[in-house]
Amino acid sequence: MVQHKFTMDLTWSEGRNGTGNIQASNLQTQISIPQEMNGPGIGTNPDEMLLGAAATCYLITLAALFERSEIDVLELSMQAQGFVSVENGIFTYEKIVHKPTIIVQELTEHLEKRLLRLAYKAEQTCMISKALKGNVVIECDVQILEASI
Incomplete structure (x- = not known):
């Protein structure tokens, strides 16, 4: 078994509404509680970072599945949304929606089925998912388009 180790260094000042910093090998930014949760909204926050982890893992997994399947995708982009609810002062991260847009040169019914199958497979096989x-x-809300000439 191969095990990979990832390290992040963090600092924090003040109380709940303070700010902090995170630093990893390829990431350095400020952190705080978002304004939507009555925080200062400086830098990123755990909610965005969880969404970012899930979205980037999904997108990379999807790209790898297309490559392994030898499907030529002209453009792959995505929007991701995270939904957090608050009940009795308790915050719960409820749902993430991946909204990939896949553009191919020539879209056939067979190719569309393959692309959809792989888009849903990426969500099932992504490490963060x-x-x-x-x-x-x-959830996945997949949009598949044919390139305009």
Whole structure:
């Protein structure tokens, strides 16, 4: 078994509404509680970072599945949305929606079915999606387009 280790250094000042910094090998930014949750809204926050982890893992997994399937995709982009609810002062990360847009040169019915199957497979096989399974609902809203000439 091969195990990979990732390290992040964090600092924090003040109380709940303070600010902090995070630094990893390829990431350095400020952090705080978002304004939507009555925080200062400086830098990023855990909600955005969880959404970012899930979205980037999904997108990379999807690109790898297309490559392994030898499907030529002209453009792959995505929007991701995270939904957090508050009940009795308790915050719950409920749902993430991946909204990939896949553009191909020539779209056939057969290719569209393959692309959809792989888009949903990416959500099932992504490491972060598997880690969140049972706690956060993850949905895919896939848009497949044919390139305009």
